[in-house]
Each structure stands twice: as structure tokens, then as C-alpha cells.
Amino acid sequence: MQKSLHIDPVKCTGCRQCEMACSYENYGVFNISKSRIRVFDFEHTGRKVPYTCTQCAEAWCMHACPVEAIKLDADTGAKVVHEDVCVGCKVCTIACPFGTVNYMADRGKVQKCDLCGGEPACAEACPTGAITYIDADWTGLDKMRQWAEKTGNQASA
């Protein structure tokens, strides 16, 4: 069974624990500018939205890479950048429709979410359950349960 990151923005408080966990997991420092997940703060509505790679099945970034530096991790379904192969051409950053692959000038490579090999640090760090790591085929389960609860009493009619 594969899992995927599931984001519920309503629960996000904007604390950035996910961003720090991501940078610490990957680079050993607390540095949100190196995070592969970003929280966006929409001040005028009060909404805060964490956003990262959704691991597209037919990943634009993977197909666009001229040196095959982005490969599928069959266990997790993540599209993983292999830094030893990446030449920093940035074509993947152009190909990705969602902007979730980004270049790191100091390393000369690109980076994107790799699901931390199946234990995403962001989900572990999130204090409110806004980011969870759940069954990839049932990301709608919670919403279904909520609607089931709401409509359940009318089912007999």
C-alpha cells in the first residue's frame, strides 16, 4: 500500500514546524529557505496553506529531465532527485506546473519532496494534523466520513 501526504489547510496555524523539520531532515539545519514544503499565509483571509509536491503519477519533472536524475521510488511512489546525476539545468522547474521543484543556487542542484523515504518529517512535526501521511488511495476518506455522518440520519427516508 502506498501512502501520500495529505494537507488540510483549515487546520494549519502557520507555525512552520513542517518547514524546519524538512530542512533538518534533509540538510541537518533549521532553515526554512531550504524546505521542500512551504506554508503560504494569505493575510487578508486569514488562511494558511502548506504546499508541496503531490508526486504526480506521470511526473512532468521526471519526463523533462534530460539526464534521468529524477527517478521513481517504487516503495513510496515519490519522484526522487538524485543529486549525483542532476546537472542543475532547471528544466524540471519549468516543466512542473505547480512550482514544487526548485533550484538551490548554493548546491547547483534542484530539490523536491521525496517523502523522506516513507516517513515524512513534516507530517511528524505538524502539531495540528494539517499535514498527514495516509493511504494514497483513500485521501478522501475523512471527507467521506464527515459527509456520511451528516447524511446518515436521512438514509432511511
Add this chain to the structure above:
Amino acid sequence: MAWTRKFLRIDLTKGTVKVEDLNMKWADEYLGQRGLATKYFVEEVDPKVDPLSPANKMIFTTGPLTGTMASTGGRYSVVTKGPLTGAIACSNSGGYFGAELKFAGWDMIIVEGKSPKPVYLSIADDKVEIRDASHLWGKTVWETEETIKKTHQDPLIHVSSIGRSGENGVLYACIVNDLHRAAGRSGVGTVMGSKNLKAIAVRGTKGVGNIRDPKEFMKVTFEKKKVLADNAVTGQGLPTYGTQVLMNVINEIGALPTRNHRDVQFESASKISAEAMHEKRPDGKSHLVTNQACFGCTIACGRISKLDEKHFTVVNNPKYWGASGGLEYEAAWALGCANGVGDLDALQYVNMLCNEDGFDPISFGATIGAAMELFDLGLIKKEEIGFDAPFGSAEALVKLAEMTARGEGFGKVIGLGSKRMCEKYGRPDLSMSVKGQEFPAYDSRGIQGMGLTYATSNRGACHLRSYTVASEVLGIPVKTDPLTTDGKPELVKAFQDATAVFDSSGVCVFTTFAWTLADLQPQLAAALEGDWSMDKLNLVGERIWNMERMFNNSAGFTSKDDNLPPRLTNEPAKTGPAKGLVNGLAKMLPEYYKIRGWDNDGRPTNETTARLGL
């Protein structure tokens, strides 16, 4: 260790930027942030300095845990000599600015001198520039943040700035970062304005490394986040209701100062409470939109609210219709109870003005309360203000807030604070302040320990120097009787010293609803080299407190200034559980001095200074 070991020294007179090494010996003795910056300050600045002269300095400072995964590890402080009080000032803020400063590679910024023209400081990692701000002068905090981000084409910049009130010399101007977080008290923003420094803009990409034992740090910070999550106050009360959870509680116990402390209970408290913020208004929406965290915070007490678009304050002003910060308890109290206004939307509108133009809602609201009493007594005339200003008038509150923000008309008098204003009208006794700084939201007749807290606070009346409300009302860490003075001197000293450590670490003092020093200690010990045992931390806290005290003594403060307005020591509370009581400061103060190791004039004895290495 969790330091970058570098700080910036900005000389605004000469227009120079210097990089200096952090004094690690002092970091070992004073921990960081409040403690360490105050050490630099007292070493470098004459205690008699005029706070608004170029010779005063201001230090923007982080703690060792700022910018780490320790919960709430995003705090920074501004240390200076405050113009409202003439005492040491240290104002602490959350948001994202503090962490960003550390990420840029700087533990601290010392600002000195005065720029000949308005400037802002731009920091992008190692690139540090003093830039022209003539186009920003006269602009609000919100406009300043937006303009700077546009100028640099970088939405990830975090800005700390002053609004028009800081430029206009309002003596309780704040420094506001991230739109609605503020280093709020004692007029630190006024000092910034006096230096012609409009803003500091920071973008950092270096991050925080150098954690002594990263594995242990991750483990222990994770455990301590769980302590916050499992605690009823930090896990449920604060995220759901914010600090406003206190409004009805403090009203019930008869410690809600009302109409300039004439009363201790407010008949409209429930209308401006946390519960009211959750209720549906006539427009079908609730006032509260969501809660919000500062950097790294797993509590998320912050409030984001929206006004009723049809409310008289904003009906023709869509600029204020969006979601914005507030109301927090202290602001709701000062803008509401202190002047008898029970109109939630009016309070939130004024709170937005405080954020937008950077002035402290506590001192402002309390000054309005005093002005309304002077109006009530006929000492301030309608002609002087331009309109009637009776207790309870939301219209007067709103107009005076607009005038204070812009430095217009009677707003200039309000901008002086209650002490100077009440002196001007011949009734200094009506200023509800200590050392010139207005009380926050707890009446010391109903919570006796807070009387001693206020009287001895090193930055003038303040709840954040020893929040004995936690013990006396909420039973944290142990319940004490709010109506007696017994044991309060020990309690106040313990809270003052522990709080000094929290304020010096980079985390938020609100963690102390769930954490004691014993919860903070292992997080510091994992992050830092050296001895960070409980004994050491207790000593450091006491050392910081005494250092601040000695600065104030040298600045001219004596035991006479450890005082409360006569209303609190002579006029008994009229209603509620504290009915008939005054504050028993006279009983507590001598005992407090003795426990502190101070002489009868409130000066640390030679024995005490030797013990503390001062």
C-alpha cells in the same frame, strides 16, 4: 551551540555597518536575548542618557533557541532605555522576524546614533545596507512592509518597523513585525523613530545549525511539545480562545480594572470576551476567523478576526474589512474595560489602528481611561478635545485613536501617556501606572501578588515580568490565594527570575502555563555548550533581574518608585470577591527586598552583587 556568534553594529550617525563577534563569556553568564542584550546595553550606555537622544542605543536580539524547532522558538526582543519610563526597556515579539534574523546569520543588531535622514536597514544574509527611507517616512507599518517587499521583489522578507506614531513621538510607540506582532511596551518604537530608523528588513537563507547535540535536541523538543499539547491551557484554552479566555474569568474574580480602576468588574465584559468573538453577529459571521501561530509555536494563541463591515468604524472604509490580528486579552481590556467601552468591533478597529501605526494598545487604552476620568471630573473640557469623551463612548475612543496615530490635536496629549497627561491636569494620582508605564489587565486589589509585580517590575507596570496570575488565579504551578499577601514576595521573586530566563532563551513566556524551568532546561542543555543545569539557570535569572535593577538605580530610580497609585492602596474594591480590599504593597515590599538581598533603598547589597557576579 545554537549561536551564529556574530552580530551587527549599525552606527546611524556615521552610516556604518560593522560585524562583531558575540561575547561568548557574556552568553554563558546571561544566556541570550533579554539577558545578553541588557548586558551589552548596561556596559555601553550611560544610565542617565536621554532615551530619545542619539546617545541611547537599541538592541534587536535573539535567544539561543530562536530559529530552532523548540516550540515557540521564534522570539526576539528590543532592549533600550524607554522614553515612557526612563527605565530599562525590553519588549519581546513573536511573528517570523526573529527567526529570520538568526537565519541571516546574526544573533543580534546593536543600533546606535541617529541618522541625519530617514533610513531603513536591509539585511539579506551577509549583505547589509543602510538605505534611504524618505519614501517610507509618514507611512504606516502595513504600507512600509508592503513597499519594502515590492522594492526588493521578495515576498519572503520579514520586516520590523514603526508607524506614524513612532515618527510622531507617541511615547508608547511599538515596533511591529509581520503586520500584527509587536515589541509593544515602553516606547521602544519611539526610540527607533528618534533615530530616523523606519524599518529593518531581513531575509535569511543560512539557517540555524551548531546545535550541540542535535539528536538529543530533536528528542527533547518533541517531548516538550507534547507537554504543551497535553496541557489544558496551552493545548486547548489558548488555541481555542486565545488569551481572551481570561476576560470572563478575571471579571468573575473581581480583578478586571474598569473605568480607570474606579471599578473592578465590568458589566459588559461578556460582550468583549473570547466567547463573544466566537458568537455569530447580526451579519451572520463570527468576529473570529481563525487562530494563528508565531514562528515555531505549537500553541497558536494568536487571533485573526474580521470586523462587521456595517460597523460605524469601517462602514465607508473597506481597507479594514479583511482579516487582521486581534483581539488579545490585554488589548481588549485596555481598549474596552479601562474606559468602559463594551463594543467588540470598535475595540478591534482600534486594535487594528494600533497595529497599523504601531502604538501600544495597553498604554493607549489606559491613557484614554484616565482622560475620560479627567473629562468626567471637568478637568478636561470638551472644547479642548473637540468632542465629548465620557466613559463608555466608543466614538470618542475611536476618534482619539485616529488622532493619536496621526499626531493630530488632542491625540498629541494622549500620546504622552497617562502620567504626563494627568500631571498636566493637576491630578497625577489618576494615572494608573508605575514608573510611568500603565497597568495591564489585572487589578491588584483582587490579585494581591500583582501589586508587588507591578511595583517592582524593571520596565514599569507590566504583567509579563512575573505573571503571578498563573498561580493566584489559575493554580499554575500551585494555587495561592489571590486575596492575601502571604507568601507573595517569594512567589514574585521566583516568577521574576524564571521569566528572565524564558525571555532570554528565544521561547515564548506563554509556554510557562505548561512548562516550568525544568522543562526548558533540557532543551537549552541540548542546544548549548557549557553548564546549563537548573542551579545555573536560577542564578542567571536572578543575575539578569538584578542587573536591570542596578541600571534603573543608576538611572535615578529608588524605593520610592516601587509604588502603586493611591487608588489601589487606599480605595477599596467596590464589588466582587475582593470587595473592601486594597492592595497590601506596604506589607510585601520590605519582605521582598529582604528576600532579594537588597537594602532598604532597594539596592542590591554588596553581598548580593558578589554572589551574582555583578
